[in-house]
Amino acid sequence: MKKFKASIVKFPGTNCENETLDALEYIGFETLLINHNETDINSDLVVLPGGFSYGDYISCGRIAKFSPLVLSLKDLIKKRKIFILGICNGFQILTEAGILPGAILENIKGRFICRDVEISFLNKIFSLPIAHHQGRYYIDNIEKLKNYEIIKYKNNPNGSIADIAGLYDKKNYIMALMPHPERNVITPFKSKNGKIIFEFIKNVIEKDFYGIV
């Protein structure tokens, strides 16, 4: 079976890169940890993992969006088929960079929240852990999301508009979510729900990028 390539990006302050790498390996990706200075990307999937890039200085993702890698992603999307996944801080970076619409604000109660939440994605309802202080998605006009698949919270934990936990831009293959699927893939005694997200991505790459049915 063909092994697809996944690059996991490390910014200074990123802290979920190792478990993301382990989870993707388990799903069957060939993984590579790359630096934020990298611009020469030849993988099928690029993951911006969770953490506190540049210490969340100014605001989450505000500095990371100027990194050579994030700047080059914008061109890359136009040039060839590539899947981009942003998890937590990755979601924040993607909205800051304008690669996804909207913005991510501080949780409505102003506190960090770490717990399992139920989400719905493609007619499936399952739980995944969240861990963020700034996860309240906001957009001025919800109509702007009409071409996006929306990942929704069942019980909104952070005040996010329209219960949005994540977005999937089907046309450009860009997905971002606040929950951490990488934490529920290989950890013993934990659910394996994270596989739903990663296997979905793998199937899309398989079908749309390589025409494997």
Next chain:
Amino acid sequence: MELYKKLKIEDVVFQNILNKLKRKPNDFETYLFGAMHSEHCGYLHSKKYLDDFYTNNNFQNENAGCIQIKDYCVFFKIESHNHPCLIEPYQGAMTGIGGIIRDVLSLGAKPVCLLNSLKFGKIESNKTKYYLSEVVRGISDYGNSIGVPLVSGETIFDEVFENIPIVNVMAVGIVKSDKVKFSSAKKDAFIIILGSKTGLDGLGGAIFASDVLDEKTSKSSIQIGDPYLKKLLIEATLRINLLKSTLACQDLGASGILSSTSELCYKGKCGVDLFLQNVHLQNKNMAPYEIMLSETQERMAFVVEQDGLSEFDKIANEYELEYSIIGKTKKGNNYRVFYDNKLLADIPLDVLCEPYLYTLSRKKREVQEKIEPINLKEKFLEIINDENFCSKEYIYSQFDQEVQGNTVFSQNNNGIGIIYLKEISSFVAFCIETNFLGCAKDALENSFLNLYRKLVSFGFEPLGITNCLNFSNPDDLNVQSDFLDTVDSLKKMSKSFLIPVVSGNVSFYNEFSGDKIPPCATIAMVGAVSCKNKIIKSEIFAGDKIFLLGDYFCKNVDVGYENNLKNIIFELYEKRLFHSVKSVGKFGVVGTLLKNSFFYKIGFEISFKKELYFRKHLPCYILISSNDELKKELEKNNILFCYLGKFTGDKIKIEDLVFDLDEMNQIYQNKINFEMEKQI
């Protein structure tokens, strides 16, 4: 007033310096002694009593102690950060985490998890709300950013802590046994400081933490944390410590450059020359003594050989970290400090590092046990409404418990944190507890047994202990007696159970404007298991019977009996003869059953001797099972047990009292949230 008095060096301590030094130290040297011979750095009141613990390995006198699992060392230690938290709780809590992380990091160990033990006043008090929200925010902001999960902890509310919050934090790190980096220097190498620019923050922190605080205490002694810089420092340090030419590593904590460099050289039996003009500074106008005593956070000290300097430079640059080569080790025993070629200090290291030690004494005290008649209903409602019993979700949901992806079980209602370490394919469990009611000996024995049984109830073999002993003014004879009783009991328990005390911390002077804390010995226990099937995964089903296991009337600790119970429980689980085993915690049988009722959403009905429902001392186990074989097995093994009742329905029935499960659960879940949000 003479300088040494201003620096709060006691006469007897100063006289000891004069005798050993055979001259009067100059002013600069007096500053150094003021810090090194403070209670905080020198353990003046406690050191004499901390040397003959039962231990297991050669990693003594290091920044943290360890247990060995396969070819890895699991290092752990608890540290107090009470004084800074009292004055500035947010920064105090941040730097508490920062400091304890550096302790395991300096050994070359990768930080894998954190625990905490927090004590505040009653939840209704505004002061408590302030301290609680700021301390939790500090731990959250720092721990979450550096990517180390906080897997377990305890929060205690009692009016005795109203003005004196107690903040103890624990860090755990792992490193391959042959890669442990010791904190002893060798001669002819360079001393390098990596990380933050040294500044005026936290100046004199050690001296401040060795005294009784009052309203006049200034905030300038408080250190400021920077988790982002720490994250980079952690990654760089782990790589630097793997280099062959890195001979030793030490963190910069209390008394900064002074204590780290002097300890490195004293342990390594070599002398050192420091050149302070080389130190990278925040403020160019700092006086030499300020450079020595600054407690600026996010700095590490390394002893590196000449041929490792270029590799060191490469790693530091990769992480955009500043560093300065501030000294050179050499033959001899002298600690010399220069500034622009001017010799400021020349002190034999043993004089600098070995302060005067006090002898403590015991006061005879009568201990009275109070037996109060129990009103079942009142007592029950008291527990349900006690914030100590209530869900701490408000607190723990603010900590990232799962970053790194290894957390198997975390805080929630279990009081235990379990992580899976793939490096050793083992599960490691941690729990932490403080008892402060009753006499010091009983309190310690209770904590010890609670932790031991907690680990057993999850299938873990207890392997090691660490502790943090929080006391008030050690000049008080009662405090001395409590301290000695605590240390003796800890030694006795550890030795009889053959569970080593691998590390520890003592914090005296926990007083504020006349208030003082009771003796608070916080202990943490670590256990491990390599096989997934051995972890006891508890479940409860409607109809399950409840048995109380062990001698509930026993008043003494019996090691053989405890061991036997442990083995039987493991054996019964292997045969899957029960659904669940619970250690009875601080809230007795009823408290333990309630928490499980709430979690599994099943009520229970029990009837038993009523004075024992809420008993706090020498607890034991509850077994929950539907299997009739269980009774036979227990009888066969001569285990004392009794039938209490069963899990069923949606009501809680104790004798003739009936409560609604859902209603009780609402109070349990929402009490702390409700109180904390009332403030806004």
